[in-house]
Amino acid sequence: MRRRTPKVGALLLLACLTLTAGAHAADSSSVVEASAEDKKAAGELYTRAMERFDDDDLETALKGFRESYERVKSPNSRFMIARTLARLGRNVEAYLEMEAVISEAETLGSKYAETASAARAKQEEIRARVGLVTITLEGAPKGTTVQVGEETLAPGRLGKPYPVLPGETSIRTKGPTGKEDSRVVTVAAGESTKVDARIRETPVEAVVEISHDRYVLDVGVHAVGESLQPSNSATRGAGLGVRVGTELLHGGLVLGIDDNIALGGGADWIGTSTEPHTWLHASFEWGIWLAPRLSLMIEPGAGVMLGSGTHLRPVARIGGRYRIWDRLHVVARLGIPDATLGVAYLR
Numbered sequence: 001m002r003r004r005t006p007k008v009g010a011l012l013l014l015a016c017l018t019l020t021a022g023a024h025a026a027d028s029s030s031v032v033e034a035s036a037e038d039k040k041a042a043g044e045l046y047t048r049a050m051e052r053f054d055d056d057d058l059e060t061a062l063k064g065f066r067e068s069y070e071r072v073k074s075p076n077s078r079f080m081i082a083r084t085l086a087r088l089g090r091n092v093e094a095y096l097e098m099e100a101v102i103s104e105a106e107t108l109g110s111k112y113a114e115t116a117s118a119a120r121a122k123q124e125e126i127r128a129r130v131g132l133v134t135i136t137l138e139g140a141p142k143g144t145t146v147q148v149g150e151e152t153l154a155p156g157r158l159g160k161p162y163p164v165l166p167g168e169t170s171i172r173t174k175g176p177t178g179k180e181d182s183r184v185v186t187v188a189a190g191e192s193t194k195v196d197a198r199i200r201e202t203p204v205e206a207v208v209e210i211s212h213d214r215y216v217l218d219v220g221v222h223a224v225g226e227s228l229q230p231s232n233s234a235t236r237g238a239g240l241g242v243r244v245g246t247e248l249l250h251g252g253l254v255l256g257i258d259d260n261i262a263l264g265g266g267a268d269w270i271g272t273s274t275e276p277h278t279w280l281h282a283s284f285e286w287g288i289w290l291a292p293r294l295s296l297m298i299e300p301g302a303g304v305m306l307g308s309g310t311h312l313r314p315v316a317r318i319g320g321r322y323r324i325w326d327r328l329h330v331v332a333r334l335g336i337p338d339a340t341l342g343v344a345y346l347r
Helices: 008-026 036-054 058-071 075-087 091-107 110-127
Strands: 131-136 145-148 161-164 167-174 180-187 192-196 218-226 238-249 259-270 277-291 294-306 311-325 328-336 338-346
Touching: 036 058, 036 075, 058 075, 075 091, 075 110, 091 110, 091 161, 131 145, 131 167, 131 180, 180 192, 218 259, 218 328, 238 338, 277 311, 294 328, 311 338
Parallel strands: 131 192
Antiparallel strands: 131 161, 145 167, 167 180, 218 238, 218 338, 238 259, 259 277, 277 294, 294 311, 311 328, 328 338
């Protein structure tokens, strides 16, 4: 009977060759250190990816350029990765990839100067489609991290422009003790902004941020109805009025309240009374802003009635203002000597 002898040597040799080939494929070489065999394989991958790129098969092209770069780290294949990302509309990734191309090409010297120059030009094109946020973190304890959107910034990115999609971007800072701070910034395409991402301390005293716009001119028209008997002979009536005012103090009258002080005056013509007459009045307005669009008002002052026996009367009103569009507001007041409903434009 013939005895079978296992080909142990052949099996061991095959296993070694397989492991060596796998390790070689997983470990890409720089374009300077790569062997002729690696460069040839990477070149073939690059050529096929370029064909897919020219055919607008961008996902396949992107995969091919990445495989080529994984085989040999060449700035040229990385440049095409960035170009493909830009064509796919993945502008943030493309901007960051172009940044890496420039750095890699400059490190390799004059041989890749054209690649670096082309990457700068293409990055400038992409720049018009992204916003840039520069994050500073001075004085923060070691171990503090900053997250922009879904990406956690490497320490080396702090203080340098970082691309974001146009619109709102969330920025979250987390300290080594677990304390966090979040904020949202808005950056338009082609624009840039700077953000101090340090964790904000809670103030000892609550200070309300001023949320309403300052105005130097308040012009309004309104319908008027008298709430007081104007005189012994004239009946109460209704009519039209105008008002002009200006802000004197933009917030800070009372701690913890978003308020302002304004000075206003106007004239109300009461045409439906048995004796038509006019009110000339002046008052201070204390506005309490409940929201950027909404405020309550308290108005003490004095008024003079003309046309049915001239006499002086106190003015005391409460009211509200609500912004309906841009700087146009609906305004209502109730008090003495009248009540009003109208619109006002704050400029």
